[in-house]
Structures are given as C-alpha cells and as structure tokens.
Amino acid sequence: MIACIFAGPSLPPAARAAIPGIVWHPPAAQGDLYRAALARPAAIGLIDGYFGSVASVWHKEILAAMAEGIHVYGAASIGALRAAELAAFGMHGVGDIFAAYRDGILQDDDEVALLHGPAETGFLPLSEPMVNLRASFAAAAAQRVLTAAQQELLTACAKALFYQRRCIPDIVAAATGRGLPAATAAALTAWWPRGRVDRKRLDALGLQARIAAHLAARPPPLAPAWRLAHTAQWEAARHRVDG
Numbered sequence: 001m002i003a004c005i006f007a008g009p010s011l012p013p014a015a016r017a018a019i020p021g022i023v024w025h026p027p028a029a030q031g032d033l034y035r036a037a038l039a040r041p042a043a044i045g046l047i048d049g050y051f052g053s054v055a056s057v058w059h060k061e062i063l064a065a066m067a068e069g070i071h072v073y074g075a076a077s078i079g080a081l082r083a084a085e086l087a088a089f090g091m092h093g094v095g096d097i098f099a100a101y102r103d104g105i106l107q108d109d110d111e112v113a114l115l116h117g118p119a120e121t122g123f124l125p126l127s128e129p130m131v132n133l134r135a136s137f138a139a140a141a142a143q144r145v146l147t148a149a150q151q152e153l154l155t156a157c158a159k160a161l162f163y164q165r166r167c168i169p170d171i172v173a174a175a176t177g178r179g180l181p182a183a184t185a186a187a188l189t190a191w192w193p194r195g196r197v198d199r200k201r202l203d204a205l206g207l208q209a210r211i212a213a214h215l216a217a218r219p220p221p222l223a224p225a226w227r228l229a230h231t232a233q234w235e236a237a238r239h240r241v242d243g
Contacts, residue, residue: 001218003211004036005045008123009116010076011204019208021215026119028078030055031241037065042218044070045211047204048123049078051113059086060234066090067228069221071214074098075207076200077112077129090224094210095203097131106131112200115164127166133158135197145191150175150184168192 001021008027016024025036027048036044044065049057062072062082066089074083075094083093084101093102100106111131117124128136134155141151157174158166172185 001042001215002039003043003045003215004039004041005208005211006032006036006047006049006079007045007204008048008119009114009125010047010200011208012122012124014122015201015205017208017212019212019215022208022211027123028057030058031061033057033065033072034061034238034241037061037068037070040068041070042221043073043211043214045073045075045207046079046082047074047076047207051078051109057082058237060237062086062091063089064228064234064238066222066224069223071219071222073207073210073214076203079207080112080203081109089226090222092210094207097199097203100131110163113163114166127164128158128168128171129200130158130163130166131199132197133166133171135199136192136195139195139197140188140191143191143195145187145195146184150180153178153180154188 002023003021004023004025006025006028027050028046029050033044033046046057057078059082065072071092073092073094074080075098080093080095080098080101083091083098087093087102097112112129114129115126117126137146137151137154140146141148154171154175157178158171161170168189172189176182176185
C-alpha cells in the first residue's frame with residue numbers, strides 16, 4: 001500500500017519524515033493528480049501546488065481520483081483550498097488553514113500563496129504567506145511584542161502588498177510609514193527569527209501524520225455516494241494529459 005504526497009515549500013525534503021509507503025512529488029500542476037491516480041495509490045495528499053503562471057490542479061482530477069476509490073487529503077496551501085471546496089464530496093481536509101477556508105474565515109487564494117525557489121534550493125521560501133503572517137503577528141501580540149492595534153496595522157500592511165513582496169522588511173517599512181513606532185519595528189524584527197509561526201508547515205506535518213496513519217490502518221477504498229460525470233470537456237482534458 002502506497003500514498004503519494006505533493007509538497008514543496010510547506011514541507012520541503014529536509015522536514016519530511018521517512019515513512020514507508022509514502023512517495024513524495026513536487027508541487028502539483030494541472031494533471032499531476034490525474035497521473036498519480038493512474039497508479040492507484042491508497043491515498044493522495046495535496047499540500048503545495050502551482051498558481052498563476054502554471055495551470056492549477058483541477059477540481060475534476062481530484063474527483064476522478066476519489067471516484068476510483070482513492071482517499072484524497074488536502075492541507076496547508078492549495079491542498080487546504082481544494083479540500084474546503086470539495087469537502088462535501090469526501091475530500092479530507094487537515095489543519096487550521098483548511099478549517100478557516102471551510103468556515104469562510106479565509107476566502108482569498110493569496111492567503112496561502114508565496115514566492116519560492118526551485119527544488120534544487122529545497123523550495124526555499126522567498127516571501128511569507130499571509131496565513132503565516134497572521135499567525136505570527138497574533139503570536140507577537142500574545143507575547144506583548146505588539147499591541148492589538150499594531151497587530152492589526154501590520155496585518156493590513158501585509159495584505160495590501162502583492163504576495164511575492166510579503167517579507168518582514170517590506171511589511172515593517174510600510175507599517176512604519178503608517179505610524180508604527182521605530183522601537184516596535186526593531187523589537188518585532190529581532191523577535192521574528194525565533195517567534196515566527198509557520199502555520200503552513202504545522203498543517204503540512206499534520207497531513208503527513210494523517211497519511212501515515214491511513215497507511216497503517218489500511219482502510220477500504222473510498223466509496224463516494226456520487227458518480228463522476230464524464231463530460232466532453234473532462235474527456236478532452238484527460239486525453240490532453242494522456243498525450
């Protein structure tokens with residue numbers, strides 16, 4: 001019994017556990033889950049995937065995998081988005097980010113987006129995802145590095161930036177221009193390396209644990225209560241992937 005997990009910056013190779021049966025793949029693009037499902041794994045885990053310049057994972061390819069009895073889990077990044085969108089169809093969501101999307105607390109795709117390096121760099125993050133910034137500013141306020149008003153200001157400044165520019169120097173500079181005291185800016189910058197909360201990493205580790213438990217439990221194949229509609233559009237897309 002094997003499982004496939006698609007991951008990149010949320011859970012880079014150095015952070016992964018050596019779990020028998022898990023096959024790791026890089027962040028998913030459109031068609032990658034469909035290809036993985038052809039091997040009939042017991043489960044597929046979707047953590048990271050591409051947005052924008054590369055076509056994103058189809059909802060339909062996830063549904064197609066589930067229609068074949070494959071359990072599909074999502075967390076942390078595009079996995080959390082797709083799990084919230086497809087929870088009613090039986091996709092398993094894991095973690096706080098998934099729950100926030102499911103409950104409507106988060107709605108924007110940019111909340112989980114970030115700029116990162118290629119696989120050769122270990123998918124090195126080059127910006128901070130908004131979900132991590134929210135969690136980190138909340139932690140800084142809880143530890144009295146920030147006031148509640150300063151937390152709100154920094155969160156607003158981060159949200160106003162294009163996702164690829166969300167890094168602490170740029171966010172702090174923007175907040176300083178809107179009244180954040182220099183002493184607070186310095187205190188936050190000093191606190192950041194040890195206090196930063198990586199919400200995406202925590203949720204990705206949760207998905208890894210759920211997949212490991214799934215393999216150990218050896219549950220029966222998924223039996224959805226719906227049937228996949230083999231529309232002309234889906235068949236055309238599938239044949240394009242098949243080549």
